[in-house]
Amino acid sequence: MKKKSIAIDMDGVLADIELQLIEHYNKATGKSLSKESIEGLSEEDAFTDRTLVREVLNADNFFRTLPVMPDAIESVRQLQENFEVFIVSAATEFPVSLAEKIAWLGEFFPFIKWENIILCGSKRIINTDYMIDDHCKNLDYCMGKPIMFTAFHNVNQTHHIRANNWKEVVAVLNQTVS
Structure with a gap:
């Protein structure tokens, strides 16, 4: 299957x-x-x-030194048991971020294969069953089921399923496979 x-x-x-x-x-x-x-x-x-x-x-090392969200590493690893996971970032807007994001993922998410990393411009072309993002501009065009990850700029948006943290993301997605 x-x-x-x-x-x-x-x-x-x-x-x-x-x-x-x-x-x-x-x-x-x-x-x-x-x-x-x-x-x-x-x-x-x-x-x-x-x-x-x-x-x-656009400054050197900005994206390379970002902290990891709480529970993200363990949650993504857990999700890989039941889902094919792709990391998708609209990175081309900030070209300096491309190499930094690859290096960051290599450090914190080394279990994500290179072929499952997509650095793009628009996410409208992404065709997955689910998309987890903090921006409606990406989720509104999602071909699958959008899940909004809470951020300061989206707390007043209510038209997508919301997850406030990684534990909630796992709970929402585990409901879909049980």
Whole structure:
């Protein structure tokens, strides 16, 4: 029997980009943003200096040094027992991130085969049974079943199944195979 497939986003789902972006933004601007203070805001409203954000996201080692989301490693390993797992990142917007993301995955998710890593532009072409992402712009075009991973910018979105953390992702997906 063929396993069902899952596309898993990197930034904001596997990697805690919020924490690192907040730290870099605060250091550069002198502001004191926190995860709590930006909850419910769009990315544009939370980080108003968009030129600075692009500079930060294009800086060497930004993506390579992102912290791993709690329980992500163990959860993805567990999901591989019942699903074919693909890591899918819209990385081409920030070309410097391509090699960094591959190296990051090699360090933290070495059990993901190279052929199951997709670095792309638009995710509209991804055709998996499930997609786990923090952005509606990706989930709204999902060909399978979308699962929204909670992030500061999507807490007010209610039109997708939501998972607040990796334990909830595993619970949602395990319901589909039992």
